[in-house]
Amino acid sequence: MGDGVLITIEGIDGCGKSTQAALLCEALVARGLPVGPAGAPGTVLREPGGTPAGEAVRDILLHGPDSLAPWTETMLYAAARAELVARVLRPGLAAGRVLVLDRYIDSSLAYQGYARGLGIDAVLAVNAPAVGDAMPALTVVLAVAPATGLGRATGVRDRIEREGIALQRRVADGFAELARRFPQRIRLVDGERPVAAVAADVTALVAPLVEGRGV
Ligand SMILES: Nc1ncnc2c1ncn2[C@@H]1O[C@H](COP(=O)(O)OP(=O)(O)OP(=O)(O)O)[C@@H](O)[C@H]1O
Ligand SMILES: [Mg+2]
Numbered sequence: 001m002g003d004g005v006l007i008t009i010e011g012i013d014g015c016g017k018s019t020q021a022a023l024l025c026e027a028l029v030a031r032g033l034p035v036g037p038a039g040a041p042g043t044v045l046r047e048p049g050g051t052p053a054g055e056a057v058r059d060i061l062l063h064g065p066d067s068l069a070p071w072t073e074t075m076l077y078a079a080a081r082a083e084l085v086a087r088v089l090r091p092g093l094a095a096g097r098v099l100v101l102d103r104y105i106d107s108s109l110a111y112q113g114y115a116r117g118l119g120i121d122a123v124l125a126v127n128a129p130a131v132g133d134a135m136p137a138l139t140v141v142l143a144v145a146p147a148t149g150l151g152r153a154t155g156v157r158d159r160i161e162r163e164g165i166a167l168q169r170r171v172a173d174g175f176a177e178l179a180r181r182f183p184q185r186i187r188l189v190d191g192e193r194p195v196a197a198v199a200a201d202v203t204a205l206v207a208p209l210v211e212g213r214g215v
Helices: 017-030 052-063 070-094 105-115 120-131 146-152 165-181 195-210
Strands: 005-010 098-102 138-143 186-190
Touching: 005 017, 005 070, 005 105, 005 195, 017 098, 017 138, 017 195, 052 070, 070 098, 070 105, 070 120, 105 120, 105 165, 120 165, 138 165, 138 195, 146 165, 165 186, 186 195
Parallel strands: 005 098, 005 138, 138 186
Antiparallel strands: none
16 A cells, blocks of 8 residues: 555544544644645545545435435445545555545444444445555544534534434444454544644654654
8 A cells, every 4th residue: 555644533523523633634744744645735535525426425425315224324435435545545545645534434334333233344344345455554533422522513414413412422332342343543532622632642643653754
């Protein structure tokens, strides 16, 4: 996969993923690292999306019909991901870039696999052919209470957020289960603290992965 590095930021809705992903990118750019895809340097990649087809799928998932069957939802996420892996992640990693993703495969495992009850292994099996070896070197899960996440959400709620706190509780349990299952890759960070304190922990976790690179 070249000598690029893939880092993912995960957690329930409103836990602070987009905030921390942006701050992490900034910190890595400040170190002189080649962050983000070559075509959009310095930027965070978001899932679902990040490609034209992926953004179209995102629209169905977040703003489409209220009742998508769980496997429809799972396969749409996997389809958007397959496109992102093929068009953006693989080329980026091959070119030695440091890619920060706001959600990735673990969101599918936590939401559809665990919270919706399809099974972590079953959802992993659908995603594995799309993702292949484009797995994150590090996944940071921002741990917050479901009420904190929902409380932080601003603006119009998307389809998943509208389902409310019961789903978010199961998703939080799902991420905790994933952290137990993949302890080498997934690290939990307490996201209840102020933004700067969380960012300091995230940067410290990422530092060993980019040791000796940049300027
Ligand atoms: N540590 C924090 N303490 C207090 N507020 C925060 C913290 N982190 C983020 N916020 C605020 O909470 C809101 C949600 O944060 P953010 O958009 O980063 O979360 P998210 O996980 O990306 O949400 P979503 O799942 O909806 O994409 C924003 O208004 C943000 O400014
Ligand atoms: Mg976000």
